[in-house]
Amino acid sequence: MPVIINGVRVVRSLEPVPGRPRFNAALKELAPLISQIRAQGHHGISEIADCLNAQGVQTLKGKPFSYTTMQRILHRLKRLGLGDGLRTVSQAASRRPSRPRPSLESRQREMASVLASMRREHPASKAGLHEPSSKPQ
Numbered sequence: 001m002p003v004i005i006n007g008v009r010v011v012r013s014l015e016p017v018p019g020r021p022r023f024n025a026a027l028k029e030l031a032p033l034i035s036q037i038r039a040q041g042h043h044g045i046s047e048i049a050d051c052l053n054a055q056g057v058q059t060l061k062g063k064p065f066s067y068t069t070m071q072r073i074l075h076r077l078k079r080l081g082l083g084d085g086l087r088t089v090s091q092a093a094s095r096r097p098s099r100p101r102p103s104l105e106s107r108q109r110e111m112a113s114v115l116a117s118m119r120r121e122h123p124a125s126k127a128g129l130h131e132p133s134s135k136p137q
Contacts, residue, residue: 008035024080026060027073031082033057034074043087045070 008031037051049065059069071086078085102110 006032008032023060024076027076027080028082030057030073031077031080034077034083038084045074045086048074
């Protein structure tokens with residue numbers, strides 16, 4: 001049964017998490033701040049790092065948060081049972097509206113128009129250009 005403390009779901013880790021105790025202790029202090037940032041709608045790794053940097057929060061070494069550092073922190077939060085971890089691809093895709101992919105014919109027409117424009121602008125480079133086709137050469 002999950003435990004909720006101050007509106008934050010706390011899940012105990014089933015096994016002890018090896019690693020640096022100082023890092024784990026710092027993450028326990030950082031977990032509520034990350035959950036607040038996520039509650040505001042910022043779920044991406046870069047977004048969370050940017051929010052922490054904008055608030056003046058620094059890493060243990062006194063540096064701003066980078067993408068890689070934030071990624072490692074989110075992985076460790078999940079292992080410690082202090083957060084949701086990384087957002088999955090399916091969660092990210094569900095937030096983004098889908099757009100139809102262009103058809104092969106429309107991509108070929110676009111490429112032909114780009115090649116025609118290149119031939120007009122650079123007549124000396126005609127030798128290396130060829131028309132796109134559906135058959136491999």
